[in-house]
Amino acid sequence: MRIPPLYRRKGYQRFFAGIVIGFICGWFFFLLSFGSLQEFYMTEIDRRDEEIKDLNEKFKHFREDYEEKNKENEKKLRIQEIKVSFLNREQVGLKGLPLIELENAVKSQLNDVLTKDIESVGQNSNLLIRTLENKNFFIGKETYNVNVYQMHLYTTLRLYLKVERVN
Structure with a gap:
């Protein structure tokens, strides 16, 4: 082919x-x-x-x-407000006016912290906690002591406290 x-x-x-x-x-x-x-x-x-x-x-x-x-x-941030919460107020029996008076007493103890910058308060937070825990608050006929359970620090200082009745 x-x-x-x-x-x-x-x-x-x-x-x-x-x-x-x-x-x-x-x-x-x-x-x-x-x-x-x-x-x-x-x-x-x-x-x-x-x-x-x-x-x-x-x-x-x-x-x-x-x-x-x-x-x-x-x-430049400063503390502008203080909020206090009591974790065991029902167990201690705090209601009404004594609760408000104790809250105001704690806030008045912390009034020096208002308008301070957050950095300096954060550095002295242990001193702040010890000051609150060593103070006895007289409300009516009762004496109360507070223990700081938790603390949040920003423009609002939030404190979560446990209350003890001192006899």
Whole structure:
């Protein structure tokens, strides 16, 4: 079996030459368009990289400024209010007026802390706790002693106290 000698016919030669020339022209067109697209995308990527660098630098600057201002503001924070909660008032039998009087007595003991900055009160919190625990409060005919169960310190000083009746 033999392959027919088609390479000698001019029609087939032109057809195959057209395919080869078309392939070469298509390949050059592809390279040209692909190259121009790649160049466009590379310049776009470079531009966005520069924009990202600028934004990161601005963000870093703003973050540093923000942290600095927060530190300054934390130093300026002061205690504005004192809230006292008694955890075992039912067991001791504190109700009504004696409860309010004991709460006011504890608050009056802590009035020096109002308008002090939180940092200094936090450093002296042990002294504050010992002062409350060593103080006997006379309400009516009864004497009460308080133990600090928990203390939360921010712009509001929250004290959770356990009350003991002293005989």
